[in-house]
Amino acid sequence: MESLTLDMIFVMAMIAVAVFLFIVEWVRVDVVAILVMVALPLIHLVTPKQAFSGLSSNAVVSIIAVIIIGAGLDKTGVVNNLVTPVLRLAGNSPSRVVVAVSVTVAGISSFMQNIGAAALFLPAIQRISKKLSIPISQLLMPIGFSAILGGTITLVGSSPLILLNDLLVPFKLEPFSLFDVTPIGLALVATGIMSFIFFGRIMLPKPKAAKSEGKSERQDEERKEPAADDLDHVRELHTPGDFTHYREPVRVADLRARFLVNVVGLTEPPDFKVISPRDTTVVRSDVDLVVCGRAEDIARMAESEGMTLKPQLEVFADDVNDQNFGTVEAVVAPRSNLVNKTLKELEFEDRFQVTPLTIGRHDETYRSEIAEMPLRVGDVLQLHGTWKRLQYLQSARNLLFTMPIEVEEIQTEKAIVAGFWLAAALTMVIVFKIQLSVCLMTGALGMILTRVLTIDEAYASVDWRTVFLLGGLIPLGLATEKTGTAAWIAHTVLGAMGTVSPVVLICVIGLLSTFFTLVISNVGATVLLVPLVVNMAVAAKADPRMAALTVGLATSNSFVLPTHQVNALYMGPGQYRSVDFLRAGCVITVLFLVVMVGMMYIVYGI
Amino acid sequence: MAIVSISRGSYSQGKAVAEKVAERLGYECLSRDVLLQASDQFNIPEITLEHAIKDAPSILERFSHGRQRYVAYIQSALTRNLCRDNVVYHGLAGHVLLKNVSHVLKVRIIADMGLRVAIVMKREKLGQKEARSYIAKLDSERRKWTRSLYGVDPWDPTLYDLLLNLPRFEVNDAVELICRSAEMKQFKTTPESNKEMEDLALACQIKAAVVEKHPDVFVASKYGNVLVYCTEGDRHARKLKAIIGELCSTIEGVNNVEVHAGVTPPANAV
Numbered sequence: 027m028e029s030l031t032l033d034m035i036f037v038m039a040m041i042a043v044a045v046f047l048f049i050v051e052w053v054r055v056d057v058v059a060i061l062v063m064v065a066l067p068l069i070h071l072v073t074p075k076q077a078f079s080g081l082s083s084n085a086v087v088s089i090i091a092v093i094i095i096g097a098g099l100d101k102t103g104v105v106n107n108l109v110t111p112v113l114r115l116a117g118n119s120p121s122r123v124v125v126a127v128s129v130t131v132a133g134i135s136s137f138m139q140n141i142g143a144a145a146l147f148l149p150a151i152q153r154i155s156k157k158l159s160i161p162i163s164q165l166l167m168p169i170g171f172s173a174i175l176g177g178t179i180t181l182v183g184s185s186p187l188i189l190l191n192d193l194l195v196p197f198k199l200e201p202f203s204l205f206d207v208t209p210i211g212l213a214l215v216a217t218g219i220m221s222f223i224f225f226g227r228i229m230l231p232k233p234k235a236a237k238s239e240g241k242s243e244r245q246d247e248e249r250k251e252p253a254a255d256d257l258d259h260v261r262e263l264h265t266p267g268d269f270t271h272y273r274e275p276v277r278v279a280d281l282r283a284r285f286l287v288n289v290v291g292l293t294e295p296p297d298f299k300v301i302s303p304r305d306t307t308v309v310r311s312d313v314d315l316v317v318c319g320r321a322e323d324i325a326r327m328a329e330s331e332g333m334t335l336k337p338q339l340e341v342f343a344d345d346v347n348d349q350n351f352g353t354v355e356a357v358v359a360p361r362s363n364l365v366n367k368t369l370k371e372l373e374f375e376d377r378f379q380v381t382p383l384t385i386g387r388h389d390e391t392y393r394s395e396i397a398e399m400p401l402r403v404g405d406v407l408q409l410h411g412t413w414k415r416l417q418y419l420q421s422a423r424n425l426l427f428t429m430p431i432e433v434e435e436i437q438t439e440k441a442i443v444a445g446f447w448l449a450a451a452l453t454m455v456i457v458f459k460i461q462l463s464v465c466l467m468t469g470a471l472g473m474i475l476t477r478v479l480t481i482d483e484a485y486a487s488v489d490w491r492t493v494f495l496l497g498g499l500i501p502l503g504l505a506t507e508k509t510g511t512a513a514w515i516a517h518t519v520l521g522a523m524g525t526v527s528p529v530v531l532i533c534v535i536g537l538l539s540t541f542f543t544l545v546i547s548n549v550g551a552t553v554l555l556v557p558l559v560v561n562m563a564v565a566a567k568a569d570p571r572m573a574a575l576t577v578g579l580a581t582s583n584s585f586v587l588p589t590h591q592v593n594a595l596y597m598g599p600g601q602y603r604s605v606d607f608l609r610a611g612c613v614i615t616v617l618f619l620v621v622m623v624g625m626m627y628i629v630y631g632i
Numbered sequence: 633m634a635i636v637s638i639s640r641g642s643y644s645q646g647k648a649v650a651e652k653v654a655e656r657l658g659y660e661c662l663s664r665d666v667l668l669q670a671s672d673q674f675n676i677p678e679i680t681l682e683h684a685i686k687d688a689p690s691i692l693e694r695f696s697h698g699r700q701r702y703v704a705y706i707q708s709a710l711t712r713n714l715c716r717d718n719v720v721y722h723g724l725a726g727h728v729l730l731k732n733v734s735h736v737l738k739v740r741i742i743a744d745m746g747l748r749v750a751i752v753m754k755r756e757k758l759g760q761k762e763a764r765s766y767i768a769k770l771d772s773e774r775r776k777w778t779r780s781l782y783g784v785d786p787w788d789p790t791l792y793d794l795l796l797n798l799p800r801f802e803v804n805d806a807v808e809l810i811c812r813s814a815e816m817k818q819f820k821t822t823p824e825s826n827k828e829m830e831d832l833a834l835a836c837q838i839k840a841a842v843v844e845k846h847p848d849v850f851v852a853s854k855y856g857n858v859l860v861y862c863t864e865g866d867r868h869a870r871k872l873k874a875i876i877g878e879l880c881s882t883i884e885g886v887n888n889v890e891v892h893a894g895v896t897p898p899a900n901a902v
Contacts, residue, residue: 274824284855286888326887390873394857394890398898 059498080500135176380411404598516561
């Protein structure tokens with residue numbers, strides 16, 4: 027074994043700094059990767075050419091292409107075309123719905139980024155939940171986990187697997203082909219789905235209605251939080267003739283501040299109707315207004331302000347109806363421009379002419395001063411407005427909408443074209459055995475040339491954070507191998523472990539990968555561990571390709587904490603808490619490792 | 633009807649002015665009673681509260697949040713009393729807290745240094761030099777105290793509606809001016825301004841209830857919609873919501889309670 031050199035010490039220090047920065051999150055993960063990319067040639071651990079080789083690697087090109095293809099599928103409403111037949115097949119049974127949608131999501135996720143597939147399906151799942159009255163918490167977690175597990179079905183399903191072949195190049199090991207992992211991935215997906223079907227009662231949180239039955243008497247006497255769907259109350263009121271007498275003007279914003287009631291329409295004398303009035307609009311005497319809010323708040327406002335609460339819509343009956351208007355839930359999308367901004371800063375109401383009613387975050391619903399709350403990924407905004415304005419807002423792609431399917435624009439002919447290019451890319455890989463990155467980029471280019479999406483839309487869809495994360499960490503893996511650091515660590519660890527069988531080694535690698543993926547990104551874990559485990563496998567006379575494959579698979583084993591992007595996205599709409607992920611995640615994590623090792627034994631004979 | 637809040641430099645005859653204003657208007661005069669009430673309600677010795685309200689915080693106190701707690705108790709007792717209306721309050725912790733309540737007439741009484749020195753020499757039996765140092769020290773402490781608690785300089789004239797310089801005005805002249813101002817229509821209690829006062833009292837009440845375990849929260853109330861601002865994460869916010877929800881369920885006039893984590897509190901939050 028080589029003795030410890032200064033270069034090895036520098037590499038280990040670099041790894042330690044990177045891991046530390048990933049954990050503490052003082053800077054974003056992609057900034058850490060760029061820092062590494064710049065520091066490595068400065069310390070002469072790699073050449074400048076090698077330092078930036080990651081950005082032109084097959085992995086990075088493949089991920090860019092996969093993202094563009096995913097954006098094309100998203101834009102053409104491919105998901106909506108799938109949802110209806112899937113639901114018809116599943117019927118009304120919650121278990122069948124979970125299985126059907128999970129399988130579909132897993133399938134999509136095998137060719138798209140997990141987060142892309144999860145985001146695509148979120149509005150559809152919310153619709154299904156409402157339509158079939160299945161609590162959303164019973165649907166989102168199984169489907170979210172399936173999206174993550176689906177990433178293990180093909181070599182393009184997740185960033186670690188996309189990265190794998192590039193990391194094997196320095197070792198001159200045979201690359202994996204697109205479907206080499208498929209038997210293992212399918213087994214993992216099946217295990218994940220079945221565990222929720224059979225053990226869902228233990229693994230999933232109880233729906234809120236069931237929870238409240240278990241409350242003590244004392245808690246029952248306290249103020250109960252009304253259910254979020256109370257806000258669907260749309261009522262019409264009439265202001266008295268002396269409403270404006272002897273008082274300061276009452277504006278729309280004042281009614282919201284005082285009574286947490288949103289005015290979605292009012293008349294200006296004599297009978298001019300204003301829909302989605304601005305905050306500064308004055309409410310006059312003897313006018314009609316239509317409001318949205320909790321029943322108790324509307325009643326309180328009527329009593330306090332002397333308004334007449336009408337039993338049904340009269341003046342606004344034709345304007346505020348389901349044909350023209352609606353209330354939708356919209357989730358703040360990953361990488362949305364709205365993240366960390368407030369509705370006030372965005373001038374949201376003025377720009378989009380829709381009324382934000384509430385913000386849902388984890389299991390809380392916020393109604394008061396919501397314009398001052400910085401938005402986060404996964405926040406659920408309840409919005410009221412005309413379908414036309416909501417569709418305009420949807421087209422900005424910052425929010426994932428639960429729109430009625432009849433209202434959504436579905437470009438069926440474009441969906442076919444998008445599907446064609448995906449199939450073409452896969453055919454090139456499978457039949458003609460062309461390099462994966464070339465095939466995927468061909469598919470992406472095909473979508474752009476056939477106007478499934480424009481080149482600017484393609485550029486806008488690329489997640490540069492992932493690109494730089496991959497591009498920046500690949501040279502670190504290279505440095506780890508080139509300096510002999512990986513070999514040194516491998517020999518040291520093996521020395522401590524003693525002689526182990528290949529199966530035990532794979533199990534240990536699986537556990538290490540699972541641990542590291544929870545504390546640093548899956549890409550970071552892959553880049554750091556692959557050189558190490560390959561060396562360990564060579565030293566232990568096990569198959570180094572299988573060791574690397576174990577890392578590529580097990581770094582998707584991220585269920586225990588809501589750190590994975592999919593879990594973070596579903597946490598808000600599903601009203602989950604961290605402990606919910608801990609409970610279900612522990613079960614899935616153990617099953618994942620068992621099934622993965624078992625399948626590798628069966629399929630590859632490790 | 634109004635509330636008159638009189639801020640006074642030490643030994644500036646402010647107390648005498650306040651008492652005469654209260655007598656003339658038929659208002660209640662509050663100062664030390666607030667401390668007594670807070671002491672009774674929260675079981676803190678009066679001397680501790682007095683120390684908290686008079687002296688500038690030491691470095692250690694800034695970390696222990698003890699002073700914040702005591703001031704929260706005093707503010708809770710004060711605002712509860714002020715909801716009764718028709719009150720003259722002269723003491724610390726008042727005028728900046730009440731700056732957003734429109735029917736509060738905020739008065740600052742200052743006095744010429746010569747007059748103050750003469751008063752101190754007479755009362756405290758000190759020489760001229762010692763008296764001057766003593767007054768300077770008191771002024772400095774009070775200025776630091778207000779700055780540390782509210783982030784404002786109590787000598788900033790824009791904090792007040794009326795600033796009176798004795799002995800340019802005799803005490804009776806000052807009383808006359810204050811009483812006339814208090815009777816002006818802009819200082820009359822309206823339903824809206826009364827609601828502002830009730831909201832402030834509610835916010836102070838909730839703050840006093842949670843400040844011991846959660847010293848870094850801010851509380852605001854608007855028309856009975858209580859908003860609590862905390863800096864910690866969502867898990868902490870949920871625990872806080874449960875505590876405050878339970879507390880508010882026993883208080884009249886609370887329509888909604890929310891805890892906003894990671895949101896900058898507004899200027900009027902306590």
